[in-house]
Amino acid sequence: MNNFPLTVPAGYEVGGWTVERPLGAGAFGSVYAARHAGTDTSGGRGDLPARAALKFLPTGTHTPRQLRHLRDLADREVDLLRRLRSPRLIRLYETLTVDDPSHPELDGATVLVLEEAERPLQSLLSGAAAPPAGPSLLVQICEGLHQLHTAGWVHGDLKPGNVLLMKDGSVRLGDFSTASELEGTHAYAAGFATPDYTPPELLWSEVGDRGTRIRPSADVWAFGILAHTVLTGASPLPGGTPSARRDAALRYARGEEELRLSPALPDVWREIVTDCLSRTHEERAAHDARSVLRRVREAATGRMPRRRRHGRRHLVTLVAASLAGLTAAGLGTNALLDRQDGRNTATGYERCAPGYVCFFSEEGGRGEMCDWENDDPEWFDGDTVCAWARQEGPRSVFNNGAADTQGFVHVSLFAENGLKDGLGCVRQGGRRDLALSRPVASHTWTKTCAESVAL
Known part of the structure; x- marks a missing residue:
């Protein structure tokens, strides 16, 4: 416990949370397991869980210069976690400030209430x-x-x-x-x-x-x-x-x-x-x-590297070592295989890697392909450019999204940049030919896909 920037005793209460035990510490903060007062492990209060990790940052003590530095560190972390919704980043539930003059070493500390890890x-x-x-x-x-x-x-x-x-x-x-x-x-x-x-x-x-x-x-x-x-x-x-x-x-x-x-x-x-x-x-x-x-995805699944052209524009063909390799990659045993130069090359929808949503220039997953694993609010000006879809739009789509613990597995499509003017959504695993009134210009992963708008 000597290396903890802040030592918080078991049973200490702040903002309805009761500290249980230390989890770890870094150069600037101490992290403790906690439960919400008045709840058990089966449920929490409102949108808060029953259990969380409390990160205590000593922003109420030290010299003025140290305080500015620690406050800057706390503000950076809070700013990032409040602005980003990403399934691979730890979740921030709320922030608290300790108001406890009877414990001067804790008084004024910033507390981040975070998703509890194992x-x-x-x-x-x-x-x-x-x-x-x-x-x-x-x-x-x-x-x-x-x-x-x-x-x-x-x-x-x-x-x-x-x-x-x-x-x-x-x-x-x-x-x-x-x-x-x-x-x-x-x-x-x-x-x-x-x-x-x-x-x-x-x-x-x-x-x-x-x-x-x-x-x-x-x-x-x-x-x-x-x-x-x-x-x-x-x-x-x-x-x-x-x-x-x-x-x-x-x-x-x-x-x-x-x-x-x-x-x-x-x-x-x-x-x-x-x-x-x-x-x-x-x-x-x-x-x-x-x-x-x-x-890394290819190495982890044993697949051969995917060929790319035109830099950030991903018009790709997946080269598979064998049908077993495709199965291990989650592409299924019904992959469409063509023989080219002695190698099996996946075609159609099977070019879409697990975890991605893929759009195709022709029906049935044929033609050119663009693929994303994240949201993209600006198709034609963002990090991944699907230039061929600017005029007529994609003719088919495959939502090959992987399981997500937060439930963001469906894909909503929009006709304008900035996720505006909805066109419908594609459920996880959905393979669809598209006959949209307007070309797709942006998309986002979503938890729900109502029957009335599902494509």
């Missing part, structure tokens, strides 16, 4: 063997990064302690006190990230008045370190201490030393890790979270 990923990495579910965990971690980056944020401190495992086996990213919103190509991080997961260019960077300049490629580097650690149990940088590994990272960046990749790392993951750990930001920027996510 344990951090770090707890799975303490043993000698790599967790068998490692590839699946990495897919979900990368999904969280992609959701953050698409929304214009950089996590800034991705590491096993900030990856949270839920009771249902799913993954959430947590601890956004050092997260930063992009301003063009850069963001400014107020805190200092863990050296083991910090890219070389930030290890010697100067800290300005607004903090350290950081880019999404920093999260990609951290993911590369994390992926190697999850799959092999070891860091790809040599050294028995954090300072030794930091020095190894600097020597690697200067070209004086190579990565120490484990021989147990499969070739497909070796390529992903190597690209994520490119020596410079400029080299790493070519491997953004979107492209890394595609490769």
Whole structure:
């Protein structure tokens, strides 16, 4: 308990919550399990659950300069969690302020009431063997990064302690006190990230008045370190201490030393890790979270890489090693297979990867294809561009969305940017030919798909 920024006694009450036991601590906050007063584990109060994790941030003590810094960290985390609705980010239920002069060490503290996790990923990495579910965990971690980056944020401190495992086996990213919103190509991080997961260019960077300049490629580097650690149990940088590994990272960046990749790392993951750990930001920027996510999904399901053309415009063909590979990927045994140059190539709807909604230029899943795993309020000006659909719109759609613990599995379609002028929705698993009065211009994942508007 000595390492907790704030020590909160069991039984302490704040905002209707009763503290039970400590869960963990970071550099700036202490996290405790709590239950809502007057409820049992079967239900909560209104839209609040019966149980939650309370993150106490000491914003009521310290010097004025320290207070400004801690308040900035708290505001960043609250701002991000209130603005983003993403299934791979820990959920924020409410924020509280401790008003308790009788406990001066707690008085004025900010409390974040968060979704309760079962344990951090770090707890799975303490043993000698790599967790068998490692590839699946990495897919979900990368999904969280992609959701953050698409929304214009950089996590800034991705590491096993900030990856949270839920009771249902799913993954959430947590601890956004050092997260930063992009301003063009850069963001400014107020805190200092863990050296083991910090890219070389930030290890010697100067800290300005607004903090350290950081880019999404920093999260990609951290993911590369994390992926190697999850799959092999070891860091790809040599050294028995954090300072030794930091020095190894600097020597690697200067070209004086190579990565120490484990021989147990499969070739497909070796390529992903190597690209994520490119020596410079400029080299790493070519491997953004979107492209890394595609490769990680393919590696986790044993599929061959998907071919891409025209940069961000995803007009793709899925190359499968075998029918069994398609089945393992969740595409079904009835996949349509054509023989081209001695290889089986999935066609039609079967090109759509699990977790995506895919639109096609012809009926029956034929022709050109655009695919998304997130909402897109601007089809023709956003991150993924489906230019061929601007005039006539797609002729068919496949909602191949994966199971989501929050229930966002159906897809609503809109005729205007900004999710305006609804056209209907496609249920999870739905494959539909479209005969819409207006072309689709934006879409979003939704929990409900009323019969009156279902396509």
